[in-house]
Amino acid sequence: MSEATLQLVAGDPARHALVVGRVVLVLGGEPVTVEMAVPPDLVGFEDILPILRGVTDFVVDRGVEEAQAAGRTVSCRAGCGACCRQLVPISQAEARALAALIAAMPKPRRDEIRRRFDAALQALQACGLTAEIDAARQDVSESTVDLGMRYFRQGVACPFLEDEACSIHPDRPLSCRQYLVTSPAANCASPTANTIEMVALPARPSRALLLADSEDAGVSWMPLVYALRYVEQVPSRVPARTAPDILRDVFSRFQSADHTDRGRSE
Numbered sequence: 293m294s295e296a297t298l299q300l301v302a303g304d305p306a307r308h309a310l311v312v313g314r315v316v317l318v319l320g321g322e323p324v325t326v327e328m329a330v331p332p333d334l335v336g337f338e339d340i341l342p343i344l345r346g347v348t349d350f351v352v353d354r355g356v357e358e359a360q361a362a363g364r365t366v367s368c369r370a371g372c373g374a375c376c377r378q379l380v381p382i383s384q385a386e387a388r389a390l391a392a393l394i395a396a397m398p399k400p401r402r403d404e405i406r407r408r409f410d411a412a413l414q415a416l417q418a419c420g421l422t423a424e425i426d427a428a429r430q431d432v433s434e435s436t437v438d439l440g441m442r443y444f445r446q447g448v449a450c451p452f453l454e455d456e457a458c459s460i461h462p463d464r465p466l467s468c469r470q471y472l473v474t475s476p477a478a479n480c481a482s483p484t485a486n487t488i489e490m491v492a493l494p495a496r497p498s499r500a501l502l503l504a505d506s507e508d509a510g511v512s513w514m515p516l517v518y519a520l521r522y523v524e525q526v527p528s529r530v531p532a533r534t535a536p537d538i539l540r541d542v543f544s545r546f547q548s549a550d551h552t553d554r555g556r557s558e
């Protein structure tokens with residue numbers, strides 16, 4: 293097999309000349325060349341998400357190919373949104389990206405999505421889960437599998453779920469991109485710890501981003517439904533790093549064994 297090459301762009305070439313670079317990642321034992329064009333200025337982690345989305349999609353494709361080679365079939369289908377009622381862990385950079393996406397929507401839709409975020413938070417507060425989530429965010433060494441199961445049982449849908457499909461598919465968080473199963477779709481609607489068979493991936497970019505971004509910003513992971521509230525509380529951060537520096541940091545954590553990305557029942 294010839295060596296894979298990804299060509300990814302973050303930033304708008306019409307706004308400024310992008311900096312070009314390349315890195316070779318070893319994913320599942322396979323060298324993958326990633327050629328990147330990124331902004332030249334100091335940036336936030338949210339500014340390099342297009343690169344991480346591209347790498348994540350590659351990693352997921354490889355995972356699916358390996359599952360298929362082993363005779364397993366991915367059972368995720370449009371119209372099955374069971375996993376979109378799970379606790380989806382995101383980083384503060386992904387919260388900022390989602391808030392910006394919503395801010396750019398036309399008003400009626402923007403208002404509707406914001407209303408759904410408010411309703412989701414109120415539902416979690418009403419059942420007492422926000423206190424548990426906040427405690428779990430303080431101690432990332434603790435497993436969140438039990439918390440994730442209690443969250444799922446509340447049936448709080450992601451504010452972006454429409455007709456059981458993701459309405460922001462190209463912009464969905466890394467954790468959502470990585471979540472694919474080969475167990476029967478029905479199992480996802482009433483999951484227990486051992487009835488979900490995930491597609492194994494050669495790396496977990498969502499976890500690498502969570503680790504690097506959390507350490508940099510001093511902000512722990514958060515459930516997706518906290519995104520707007522977080523950005524209201526912390527509207528901006530002063531960019532302090534270059535895109536190549538941030539990407540080196542994230543890529544270096546691809547094989548990390550840390551468990552910060554366990555909000556979902558993996």
Ligand code: SF4
Nearest residue numbers: 376450452453458468
């Ligand atoms: S962002 Fe999309 S894929 Fe992720 S939980 Fe929400 S609806 Fe589902």
